[in-house]
Amino acid sequence: MSELIRMNNVSKIYNKGKSNEVVALDSVDFTLERGESLAVMGVSGSGKSTLLNVIGCMDNMTSGEYYFDGKEVHNMNDNEIARLRGDKIGFVLQSYGLLPSESVMSNVEMPLYFMKGSSMKDAKRRVYTTLESLGIEELAKRKVKTLSGGQRQRVAIARAIIKDPDIILADEPTGALDSETAKNTMELFAEIAKSGKSVIMVTHDVNMAKYMNRTVYIKDGKISN
Amino acid sequence: MKKVLMYFKKDIAVNLFVIFELFVVTLLMGFIIAMGSYGKGDKEVVTLCAYLGVVTAILLVMTTITDKVVNKEKNRYFYSVCFSLGETKNSIFIMNTVKTVLITAVALIITWIIVPIMDPYGDQFLIKNKETAIATFIVIGYTALLIALDAVIIYYSDMLKDFHGGNDNE
Numbered sequence: 001m002s003e004l005i006r007m008n009n010v011s012k013i014y015n016k017g018k019s020n021e022v023v024a025l026d027s028v029d030f031t032l033e034r035g036e037s038l039a040v041m042g043v044s045g046s047g048k049s050t051l052l053n054v055i056g057c058m059d060n061m062t063s064g065e066y067y068f069d070g071k072e073v074h075n076m077n078d079n080e081i082a083r084l085r086g087d088k089i090g091f092v093l094q095s096y097g098l099l100p101s102e103s104v105m106s107n108v109e110m111p112l113y114f115m116k117g118s119s120m121k122d123a124k125r126r127v128y129t130t131l132e133s134l135g136i137e138e139l140a141k142r143k144v145k146t147l148s149g150g151q152r153q154r155v156a157i158a159r160a161i162i163k164d165p166d167i168i169l170a171d172e173p174t175g176a177l178d179s180e181t182a183k184n185t186m187e188l189f190a191e192i193a194k195s196g197k198s199v200i201m202v203t204h205d206v207n208m209a210k211y212m213n214r215t216v217y218i219k220d221g222k223i224s225n
Numbered sequence: 226m227k228k229v230l231m232y233f234k235k236d237i238a239v240n241l242f243v244i245f246e247l248f249v250v251t252l253l254m255g256f257i258i259a260m261g262s263y264g265k266g267d268k269e270v271v272t273l274c275a276y277l278g279v280v281t282a283i284l285l286v287m288t289t290i291t292d293k294v295v296n297k298e299k300n301r302y303f304y305s306v307c308f309s310l311g312e313t314k315n316s317i318f319i320m321n322t323v324k325t326v327l328i329t330a331v332a333l334i335i336t337w338i339i340v341p342i343m344d345p346y347g348d349q350f351l352i353k354n355k356e357t358a359i360a361t362f363i364v365i366g367y368t369a370l371l372i373a374l375d376a377v378i379i380y381y382s383d384m385l386k387d388f389h390g391g392n393d394n395e
Contacts, residue, residue, distance in 0.1 A: 099303065
């Protein structure tokens with residue numbers, strides 16, 4: 001396995017220099033191999049979501065070095081970071097992050113609008129292939145707001161994987177699901193990891209963490225294995 | 226184009242309403258300017274112009290509220306989703322600006338089609354092209370204001386917070 005992510009001495013400080021300064025990540029050193037699945041556990045406010053956001057290039061780090069597939073993310077401009085976020089990273093959230101009034105098709109197709117060189121004819125085919133791979137092709141024309149929590153999460157996963165990213169980042173993906181649906185969703189993540197994609201999942205549920213290869217704990221912005 | 230359509234489609238009812246409001250505003254402005262020009266010194270005309278001016282102002286405020294306040298959370302959530310899928314804030318702003326310009330253009334085109342029908346004989350008391358042109362420039366200026374408001378919303382939004390806020394906003 002080759003290294004996909006390396007973080008050296010990464011810190012994230014909110015409101016730096018102000019009276020309400022918060023150190024969310026404190027000199028974090030972290031690596032993730034390609035194809036590895038990882039659970040990040042910690043109590044609320046420990047910095048686990050911040051770590052995920054920095055890894056996912058949704059948030060900038062305050063200091064440190066971040067390498068994604070050997071590329072220096074800490075030296076990238078906004079456009080390069082956006083391209084990395086769009087092409088290489090897929091997000092799955094507890095709150096799904098979908099557009100409820102749009103169809104499943106439109107939601108899953110959406111990342112392809114932001115992808116250079118993607119034809120719309122090809123897009124439809126890709127959407128159907130992706131939905132089929134998750135067993136939800138019959139939902140293609142349904143509006144997201146008419147779906148159950150489990151179905152919405154599958155749609156969110158479909159949207160995350162449609163661009164064939166190197167890594168899936170999931171922030172409490174089973175937090176809003178019942179135990180049976182959560183188990184099915186985790187099995188899906190385990191399958192995705194087996195297919196060679198890296199997965200990082202933030203969770204506070206030890207039963208969900210078991211589906212990942214490795215677990216790290218984060219406390220006061222510091223990581224421990 | 227598909228991307229611009231997506232930005233337009235997400236709030237199609239609101240966008241159609243804004244087009245309608247801008248169309249009415251342009252017509253009213255043209256009418257006020259025409260009345261004001263031809264009825265100088267006529268108290269009744271001045272009073273009518275003042276009333277119509279108030280109605281126009283209310284419509285413009287309504288347009289802003291509809292487009293930017295009522296939909297603020299919804300828009301920010303949408304921008305955040307786009308951001309997470311690989312859009313830059315610059316690209317979101319550009320797409321949104323194209324959408325706003327298209328909305329204004331549609332409203333103005335409708336106005337310019339309607340005006341000749343309303344004033345086929347060049348009647349002084351109906352809206353004439355010159356007055357409509359002045360109104361058009363005023364509406365374009367107003368559109369620039371809407372775009373500036375968008376810039377504030379997009380560039381000063383915490384995309385992360387909005388994105389993680391969940392889709393209850395939609």
